[in-house]
Amino acid sequence: MDIVEILSYGFIQRAMITGVLISVLCAVLGVFLVLRRLSLIGDGLAHVTFGSVAIALLFRTSPVYVTVAAIPLVLLSSLGILKLSEKARVYGDAAIGIVSSCGIACGVILASVAGGFNVDLFSYLFGNILSISQTEMVIAAALFVVVITIVVLFFNDLFALAFDEELARSSGIRADRINAVLVLLTALTVTLAMKVVGIMLISALLILPAVTALQVVRGFTTTILTAAACAVCSVILGILSSFLFNLPTGGMIVIVSLILFAIAFIFKKSRNVS
Amino acid sequence: MQVDLVTVQGLTFSYGGLEVLTDLSFRVKRGDYLGIVGPNGSGKSTLVRSLLGLTSLQQGSVELFGEPLESFRSWAKIGYLSQRLKSLNPAFPATVEEIVGLGLLARKRFPKRRAREDMVAIDRTLTHMGIMDLKKRPFGDLSGGQQQRALLARALVNEPELLILDEPTTALDPETRENFYQLLRHLNRNHGTTIILVTHDTWSIGNYAGRFLYIDKKIVFDGTFEEFCHSEEMTGFFGEYAQHMICHRH
Numbered sequence: 187m188d189i190v191e192i193l194s195y196g197f198i199q200r201a202m203i204t205g206v207l208i209s210v211l212c213a214v215l216g217v218f219l220v221l222r223r224l225s226l227i228g229d230g231l232a233h234v235t236f237g238s239v240a241i242a243l244l245f246r247t248s249p250v251y252v253t254v255a256a257i258p259l260v261l262l263s264s265l266g267i268l269k270l271s272e273k274a275r276v277y278g279d280a281a282i283g284i285v286s287s288c289g290i291a292c293g294v295i296l297a298s299v300a301g302g303f304n305v306d307l308f309s310y311l312f313g314n315i316l317s318i319s320q321t322e323m324v325i326a327a328a329l330f331v332v333v334i335t336i337v338v339l340f341f342n343d344l345f346a347l348a349f350d351e352e353l354a355r356s357s358g359i360r361a362d363r364i365n366a367v368l369v370l371l372t373a374l375t376v377t378l379a380m381k382v383v384g385i386m387l388i389s390a391l392l393i394l395p396a397v398t399a400l401q402v403v404r405g406f407t408t409t410i411l412t413a414a415a416c417a418v419c420s421v422i423l424g425i426l427s428s429f430l431f432n433l434p435t436g437g438m439i440v441i442v443s444l445i446l447f448a449i450a451f452i453f454k455k456s457r458n459v460s
Numbered sequence: 461m462q463v464d465l466v467t468v469q470g471l472t473f474s475y476g477g478l479e480v481l482t483d484l485s486f487r488v489k490r491g492d493y494l495g496i497v498g499p500n501g502s503g504k505s506t507l508v509r510s511l512l513g514l515t516s517l518q519q520g521s522v523e524l525f526g527e528p529l530e531s532f533r534s535w536a537k538i539g540y541l542s543q544r545l546k547s548l549n550p551a552f553p554a555t556v557e558e559i560v561g562l563g564l565l566a567r568k569r570f571p572k573r574r575a576r577e578d579m580v581a582i583d584r585t586l587t588h589m590g591i592m593d594l595k596k597r598p599f600g601d602l603s604g605g606q607q608q609r610a611l612l613a614r615a616l617v618n619e620p621e622l623l624i625l626d627e628p629t630t631a632l633d634p635e636t637r638e639n640f641y642q643l644l645r646h647l648n649r650n651h652g653t654t655i656i657l658v659t660h661d662t663w664s665i666g667n668y669a670g671r672f673l674y675i676d677k678k679i680v681f682d683g684t685f686e687e688f689c690h691s692e693e694m695t696g697f698f699g700e701y702a703q704h705m706i707c708h709r710h
Contacts (some may be wrong), residue, residue, distance in 0.1 A: 221549065342572040346562045349552060352542065353614075356512045357566035358535035385569075404598035406554040 192429055201315045204323045205421035205439070207330040208382050209391055211375045213417035214337055216396035217410050218368055221348040223278075227267060227369065228392040230282035232385045234263040234289030239380070240296040243287050250321050251312075257377050259365050263289065264373035268365060312432035313384030313436035315425065322441040326378055333371050340367055345406055380422075383436035395420065401450035463526035464489055465654050466511065471520035473506050480506050482678040484520070488619070488656060493648045494521035496590030496658045502676045504658045505543075508626045511656075512540060525620075536567035539615030541608075551600040556591070556610045557582055559599050565612040585617045589643070596635050605636035612640070617649070623647065626658045633635055641668050 192198055197337050212228075238256035247255045263285050270281035297307060309317070318326075337344070345363045346354035355361050372392075379388045399412035424439030431438075466488035473481040480503040489496055498504050509515045511522060513529050544575060560582050565572050586592045591609050594602065599610060608631060615623060625644075629637040645668060647653040659665055665672055666685045674681040674688075676682040681694055688694055689707035698706070 221552065309528040342562075342565055342568075342574075345554075345558075346565055349559065349562060350548060350553065351538065352514060353562070353611075354565075355514055356535065356540040357563065358533060359565065381653040400551070403553055403599075404555060406558050458688070 189426065192426060195322075197316050197318070198318065198425065198429065200318045200323045201425055201435070202422060204326045205425060206418050207326055208375070209376050209395070209417035209421045209439075210414045211330060212379055212388075212391040212397035213399075213413040214334075214410055215368070215372050215375055216392040216394075217399065217413050218348050218438050219372065220346050220393060220396040220400070222368075224300055224368075225389065225393050226279060226282050227264070227372060228376050229389040230267060230286035230289075231260055231264055231373050232380065232388040233286035234260050235377055236307075236310065236378050236385050237289035237292035237296070238377075240293040240300075240307070244296050244300050250319055253322065253377055253381060254325060257374060257379075260373045261370055264369040265366065268369050272362070277300050309384075310380055311385050312434065313380065313382055313387065315382045315435045315439075318381060322381065327420055329374060329378055333374055336367065336371060340364060344368060347369050378450050383439055387440050388434050390440040391417070394440070394447050398443070398447040398450045401447070401454045416443070420446060462490055464523075465492075465525055466656070467521075467523040468507075468511070468528075469521045469523075471507070471510060471517070471522065473503070473518050475513075479509075480677060481675075484675070484679055486673060486679065488622075490654055491648070491652055492644075493655045493668065493670045494657070495665040495672040496656060496675060497662045497665050497672055498660065498680075500660055500677040503624060504660070504675065507675070508624060508656075508658055511624065512538070536618045538566075539563070539618060539620035539623045541612055541615045541623075541628050542626045543630050549600075554599050555596050556586070556594045556599055556602070556613075558594065559610055560585060560613045560617050563617040567618055581617050581675045582601060585613045589613050589616070604631040605633065606646060608632060608636075608640070612643075620653065621650075622654045622656070624656045624658075627660065627665055628657070629659075629661075644668065666706060 193202075194402075212339040214229075219227060225342065235256055238259040239252055239260065240452045242252045242255035245255075267278075267285050268451045270276045270284065271278040276284070294309075343354070343359050344367075346357065346359055347364055348359060351361055376392075377390055379391055383391055395413040395416040398416045403409045403412045420439050420443040425435055426440045427433070428438035464487045466486075468487070469485050471481055471484040472479065480501075484507065496504055496507065506515065510517060510633060511524070511529075513532070517529065521642065524532045525534060526532075561574065561578060564578050564581060583592070583595075586595055589609055589612065591613065594610065599607065608628065612628070623644075629640055631642060644655055644657070648653065648655050655669075657665075657669060662674075669685070671684050672678060672681070672688065680697060681688055681691070683691075685707075689703065695703050
């Protein structure tokens, strides 16, 4: 089967478009998160997404709108992580641990109370990008525009905070507000990414493109752009290879990201040697 | 009447019941070059952090440019350089140009976009500091001295009226340190920049600062260098030998 034929399928087109949009968001936010050593916040929020999806399903929300229904709870949890680490003298990683395990716990309990759900929770755990509907694609595109616009508006503040929080604050940047913006955007993106690679693999989408770019690039703006490019390549090659070899798409997207990282790592090593 | 750049009144600060600053009061006038000296753990860094609003005040008040710290927003008038960046990632992906550009954010309003005059300001500062050749270099590839110069450029790019430096030369070799101090002196004398320099290097501060403040949780001495050297009280505090060493600028 040639590539043109694969690309002619409607479900592949939807998967490609949605996947590219969401992975770009993940890559851009991932650079800020990785540099601030907050990489695992994505993982924590993904677990919360599991609980939120369970609640949405409990209320018999239509599968198309489950993602949207899960958003408010994930946004609240992201602020919860921030508040726990700021006010309750809980370290950031511990705060993520608390919130993420609570998310899974609630999800499991709710699933049991409801006596199992008619929609397979499994598809949320490992994603099912090929089943993305027209409506879900439109929702993803709308949220893409929202998130990218906010990142562009706060770009310099986010950059300054990633470099050094104290210096940023001494330039009058309100660190607490910008931190809240960053975790809220991450929460929104993670909820969207659930359908692409699944809850279990979302951190790969946030972390791998960022660390790949960090291997090869030296400027800040170029790092962001390179991470986004890596993410786009991973999604396109991941979807194509999964179709060709009949393997799970979410898993293949992550494996392609990993290969790109390995190439970048080897490139950096060889450059350092020469 | 000219407004003092910094007015500290009755500043007291404690960490978990342990007082690190006790009832500090002093003023900094425009054009001053003030050295804040004291042993390790004397509260110098806490004082600087309080001046910059990085820790909230517990007791006492701080005014910057005649405005209470709580409502002060003209951060572009102040340049800050710390000893070393606590969270500095040695491989941070940014060029010197990008890092210096961060200094310009203080004078921007939302949304903080880059403007053409920013490039001019960055180039001017880099040229002035003699590090124009580093402009496109990744920050992480620079030596400690070069990084500190780039960060000083970041602090200076706004042409601040007040420069606050917290142990800025700790990581520098003697020659780079000397160049660094010469640059500060030039800024103070020729550009009228007010400087607050925090250091534990009591021995050499007399070479640079016109006035100095010796603190050890409270203010032990506040005055010019000459006054310090002729103060019998300070002879009592430091001992004759140490005072002699400091005053003869060994």
